[in-house]
Amino acid sequence: MKKSLIALAVLGASGVAMAQSSVTLYGVADAGVGKVKYGAPAGNDANGKNQFIANSTMNNGNSRVGVRGVEDLGGGLKAGFNFETGLDLDNGNADAVFWQRNANMWLGGNWGTVKLGRTLNPTFYGIAAWELTGTANYSVVANTYSFAGAGPRNNSQLSYKTPDMGGFSAEVGYILKSDNADRAKWDLNLIYANGPIGxxxxxxxxKGINTNYSLxxxxxxxxFALAASYTNANNAANLRRRGFGIGGSATFGAFALTVDLTRDTKNEWTGxxxxxxxxxxxxxLSKRTFVYGAFLRLDGTNNYGIGVRHNF
Structure with a gap:
């Protein structure tokens, strides 16, 4: 259960203002067993063998713990932050770089939200609007095209997100060249999410790499749900991979089944x-806990896993 605390209320000196500030502790615990041939985790996990899996390609998600806070500044203006680090349930280690999943702050109001720091990028959210597995670690779209060649996160991002306008929203992020190996980067999404449509x-x-995009x-x-997509992705060597995706999912009470496919029309990454x-x-099993099983066929490798995930 999410634990919401009145941040620093015990200080008392700024009682009224502090009563409008809150901090929330949250996280995910995800572990299982399986075979990970593609992108196998390092350490004591053996590549391509049956093994305990945590933070691997075949987990639904990575285990993590985070803290986020928000302060109501009045007049519809709010300020907040989000810090998040990964946890390896295989050995109890945290990420080598603490808070590497999220380390940012933001300022928002009726005019939208400005965010600064390390965060999930606009490309990720644009793909999450239609991807069928909820951007699970074993998402075939994400693993085939690496979130349109950008990965899921940006460092040193300055971004602006519009308010929701009848289901329409947009976000644009920018990384200065001095923060990205002397190569500036922009990242954006346009989303329509309203009722049954996403x-x-x-x-x-x-800079220096061709434009990546995914629709x-x-x-x-x-x-039931049906999804289709087309992606054009370029890697750091400016090699291109593009293709389409199609899939569907069905829910029967507490059980859900998803099948999702991608097909390359061009692939210079592997030839x-x-x-x-x-x-x-x-x-x-509840609103916060589920068991899962998945099979991923990826670039000629067979990967599978079963596990349990709990959100708190």
Whole structure:
């Protein structure tokens, strides 16, 4: 259960103002067993063998703990922060760089939100608007095209996000060249999420590398959802990988089944076109805990895992 605390209220000296400030502790615990051939974790985990899995390609998500806070400044203006670090349930270690998942602060109001620091980038949120597994570690779209070539996070990002306008929103982020190996970068999304429809356009460009983009849409009806996408991604060597994705999911009470596929139309990353796919099954034990099993066929490798995830 999320634990909301009245931040520093015991100080008393600024009682009225501090009563409008809060800090929340949250996190995820995710562990299981499986075979990870693609992107196997380092350390004492053996590549491609049955093993305990934590923070691997075949976990639903990475274990983490974070703290976020918000202060109501009045007049519709708020300020906040988010710090988050990963935890390895295999050995209890935290990330080598503490708070490397999130380390940012923001200022927001009716006009939108400005955020500064390390954070999930606009490209990630644009893809999350339609991706069927909830951007799980074994997402076939994310693993095939690396979130449109940008990965999920940016360092030193300065960003602005619009308020929601009838389901429409946009976010643009910028990294100064002095903060990115002398190569400035921009990153943006355009999202429409209203009722059964979710559409997201993501685009990003680093100086000297061609523009990356991804366009996808999801339509939900009754207990089912269908999604389709097209992605063009370039790596640091300016090699291109592009292709389309198509998939569907169905929910039957507490059980959900998802099948998602990608097909390369061009692949200079490996020199060979692949059809990749993921099959995922999840069973909700409560609103915060579920068990899952997944099989991921990725660039000629077979990966699978079963596990349990708890959100708090």
């Amino acid at each position: 559409v997201g356009l993501s685009a990003n460009k680093t 996808g849409a999801k339509y939900s009806f009754s207990n 060979k076109k692949y059809t990749n796919g993921v099959v995922e099954g999840k069973y909700a």
